[in-house]
Amino acid sequence: MTIDEGRFDPFQSALDRDQAQKILNGALAGANDGELFLERRRSEALVFDDGRLKTASYDASQGFGLRAVRGATTGYAHATEISAPALQRAARTARLAIEAGGGKLAIAPQKSNRRLYDEINPMQDAEFPVKLETLRAIDAHLRAADRRVVQVSATIAASVQEVFILRPEGTLFSDVRPMTRLNVSVIVEQDGRRESGSAGGGGRTALTGLLDPVSWTATADEALRIALVNLRAIPAPAGAMDVALGPGWPGILLHEAIGHGLEGDFNRKKTSAFAGLMGQRVAARGVTVLDDGTIPGRRGSLSFDDEGTPSHKTTLIEDGILVGYMQDRQNARLMGVEPTGNGRRESYAHAPMPRMTNTYMLGGDADPAALVAEIKDGIHAVGFGGGQVDITNGKFVFSCTEAYRVRNGRIEAPVKGATLIGDGATALKKIRALGNDMALDPGMGNCGKGGQWVPVGVGQPTVLIGGLTVGGSEAG
Numbered sequence: 311m312t313i314d315e316g317r318f319d320p321f322q323s324a325l326d327r328d329q330a331q332k333i334l335n336g337a338l339a340g341a342n343d344g345e346l347f348l349e350r351r352r353s354e355a356l357v358f359d360d361g362r363l364k365t366a367s368y369d370a371s372q373g374f375g376l377r378a379v380r381g382a383t384t385g386y387a388h389a390t391e392i393s394a395p396a397l398q399r400a401a402r403t404a405r406l407a408i409e410a411g412g413g414k415l416a417i418a419p420q421k422s423n424r425r426l427y428d429e430i431n432p433m434q435d436a437e438f439p440v441k442l443e444t445l446r447a448i449d450a451h452l453r454a455a456d457r458r459v460v461q462v463s464a465t466i467a468a469s470v471q472e473v474f475i476l477r478p479e480g481t482l483f484s485d486v487r488p489m490t491r492l493n494v495s496v497i498v499e500q501d502g503r504r505e506s507g508s509a510g511g512g513g514r515t516a517l518t519g520l521l522d523p524v525s526w527t528a529t530a531d532e533a534l535r536i537a538l539v540n541l542r543a544i545p546a547p548a549g550a551m552d553v554a555l556g557p558g559w560p561g562i563l564l565h566e567a568i569g570h571g572l573e574g575d576f577n578r579k580k581t582s583a584f585a586g587l588m589g590q591r592v593a594a595r596g597v598t599v600l601d602d603g604t605i606p607g608r609r610g611s612l613s614f615d616d617e618g619t620p621s622h623k624t625t626l627i628e629d630g631i632l633v634g635y636m637q638d639r640q641n642a643r644l645m646g647v648e649p650t651g652n653g654r655r656e657s658y659a660h661a662p663m664p665r666m667t668n669t670y671m672l673g674g675d676a677d678p679a680a681l682v683a684e685i686k687d688g689i690h691a692v693g694f695g696g697g698q699v700d701i702t703n704g705k706f707v708f709s710c711t712e713a714y715r716v717r718n719g720r721i722e723a724p725v726k727g728a729t730l731i732g733d734g735a736t737a738l739k740k741i742r743a744l745g746n747d748m749a750l751d752p753g754m755g756n757c758g759k760g761g762q763w764v765p766v767g768v769g770q771p772t773v774l775i776g777g778l779t780v781g782g783s784e785a786g
Contacts (some may be wrong), residue, residue, distance in 0.1 A: 314394060314512040318372070319352035319484075320783035324392040330476060333394070337401035338413015338478045343379040343385050343639055344379045344404070346476040348372075348392065349658040353469035354433050358445035360461055365376030366438075375658040378404040379640055380413045386661040398553045418479045426606045426613050427514035429486035434470040444521050448530050452496055455534055460504070460543070461497040464530075468517050475618045475669045482494050489513070489609070489765060491754065492520040494533040498541055505543070505726075507711075511752030513609045522783065536693065536712050539724045540765050546728035546782030547715065550686045550756040552742075553730065553778045554716070556692030557678070558749040561768035565669050567706040567734035568599065568697045570759065572626045572634075573664040574641035574650070576701055583704040583735050584632060599627040600759030601636050603651055610767035611669040617653035624650045626669075627738075638664045639710055643659040656762035663760060670769030674744025678772035681743050683719035689780060690714045690721055690730060704734035707781070729781035737775055745772030 321327040330346060338344045350372035376397065383441045386406025387400035412573050448464045468655035475483040491512030495503055509532035512520060519525055529579045555563065576582035584592060593599075603612050603621030614620045617639050637645070639652030641664055654665035682690055693712030699705070710728040714721045750769035757766040 320348045320392050322417065324452065325394060325397070329394055329723040330397060332482060333397050333401050333477060335478050337378050337405045337672060338415070339378060339408070340413050341378050341380050341408050341415065342413040342643065343416045344377045344478060346376050346397070347616065347658055348374045348469060348474040351469065351471045352433065353467070355465060355467040356441055356445060357463070357465045358449060359463040359635060361449060363445070365482070372658070374400070375661070376400040376404045376469055377661055378407050380411070381481070382644060384406045384640070384661055388659045390439050403726070404454055413664040414564050415478060416639060418481055419479055419614070419617065419619040419639070419649070421483065422482060422614060424613055424620065426451040426604060426611045426621070427488060427555070428516070430488050430489045430516060431470045432488045432517040433470065435468070436521055436629060440521065447493060447523070448526055448570045451527060451686045452530050452534055455531070455557060456498065456538070458498040458500050458538070459496055459534065460499045463495040465493040466514070466520070467491045469493070470568070473613040473616070477618060481601060483614060483745070485613055487514065487612070488516045490515060490520055492526060492529055494530045496533045496537050498534070498537045500541055503541065505537050505540035507533045507538070507540060509536065510754045513607050513753040515607045532713060539712055540726060543724040543726035545726035546713065546730040546780065547689070548780060548782040550777050552688035552778050553775050553780065554688070554690045554773065555609045555684045555770070556690070557745065557747045557771050559751040560691060560694055561670055561707065561751060561753065561770035562694050563708050563730065564599065564770055565666060565755070565757070565766065566697055567704055567767045568668045568738060569601070569666050570699065570701050571734060572636060573666070574635045574637040574645060575664050577640055578641050581702050583702065587632050590632055591630050592735060593627050594741040595630045596744055597627060597630050597738060597741055598625065598672040600603065600625050600672065601652065601666055601669045604614050605767070607667055608668050608750065608754060608763045612651070612667065615662070616655045617651045618651070619649045619651045619653060621651040621667060624652070634701070636664050636666060638662055640671050650756060656764055660762050664757060665764055666757060666766050668767030668769070670750060671744070671771065671773070672747070673746050673771035675747030676745050678745035678747050681745055681774040682716060682721060684774060685744070686718060688716050689725060690716050691728065691730065706734060707731050725782065727783050731779040731781050737778060740776045740778065741773055742776050743774045747771050
């Protein structure tokens with residue numbers, strides 16, 4: 311179902327394009343770059359918790375942001391009112407960053423007809439009663455599956471973001487960006503002990519796939535499996551030991567501990583642990599890391615970024631050598647390189663900055679089971695929750711939501727309370743082997759930076775890392 315009726319087009323309903331172009335060009339006279347970003351976003355979420363519909367929300371917003379860039383200085387003004395007077399006020403504000411001008415406009419991004427997702431409104435894929443019945447069915451399925459289930463929470467969320475980007479040279483970009491997600495969390499109890507598990511997924515696709523019983527049953531069963539695993543978990547060991555990271559979602563550690571350090575702004579300002587290391591070895595041989603915003607339907611994918619640059623498949627580390635950074639237009643210009651389609655913003659109220667899209671590590675040729683069998687005493691971590699990272703030195707702390715003790719190559723009991731501690735640069739060099747099971751996450755990642763949140767994807771194969779510090783409650 312394409313969006314035709316009621317489609318957002320500010321140049322038909324609120325602004326005269328020629329007038330908007332004149333105002334924009336006046337604001338950017340003597341600038342190096344800038345644009346007018348216009349957006350309408352609509353979203354809904356249904357949360358079913360403890361046997362009842364807890365919340366059903368619908369949000370709608372629209373507005374514009376006008377940016378003027380000269381050198382490393384950015385002027386930005388935004389408003390919820392899309393009109394010529396509001397645009398003129400914003401132009402005067404953003405213009406303050408240009409001062410006397412004297413800059414030369416950077417080369418404009420090239421337009422592309424590539425579309426990585428259908429122009430759909432996923433909120434229209436099913437009526438409200440169908441969504442509610444799906445949530446009830448998930449709840450009933452889990453309670454019938456195991457008598458230890460004491461609480462179920464399920465969320466169906468969908469949104470559509472419509473954007474227009476008007477450039478000073480007159481180019482107009484437009485995109486319709488759908489997003490869907492299903493989350494299921496379950497709490498189980500046995501002998502007074504309670505544990506939880508969660509699973510979910512989605513992407514820039516229709517909602518109908520997630521509402522299919524085959525799909526939601528698999529998601530619900532996975533949440534229950536994790537909860538039951540944690541119900542029999544023993545205290546995690548502590549100390550330096552070998553760790554095998556599972557494929558897919560554990561790539562969130564790669565995203566946080568390494569990915570942010572490879573964004574252009576941190577390296578231009580030399581605040582990243584990877585600053586000044588271009589062309590040098592930063593990881594073990596065989597390690598190749600990419601950021602790829604061109605994968606159809608993925609959560610982090612964009613037909614073009616929030617500056618109009620077509621998304622790229624950018625190699626960041628190749629066979630252990632640092633070969634690239636993720637760039638928006640401003641930082642690319644200041645560093646004398648090409649933008650990579652990583653200029654992203656949360657909404658019209660935010661200026662773009664270098665951000666990841668889908669960041670992943672390529673697989674190797676090793677049998678994943680053989681990698682685990684190499685571990686004499688360590689853990690196999692296959693699920694991750696929250697973590698903290700210091701971009702300046704790459705130091706990280708991540709909590710495991712599903713992990714197992716491994717001794718003499720055999721997977722033993724699941725462990726609870728395991729945290730992985732280290733720094734990205736060192737961890738990269740301690741990678742001993744890569745599995746042949748590279749996988750992307752199911753579509754549930756969000757990334758925060760500078761107060762802005764954007765959807766992202768992660769991925770990796772099974773990764774064997776030697777001598778990583780594990781925090782736990784039991785001596786190793």
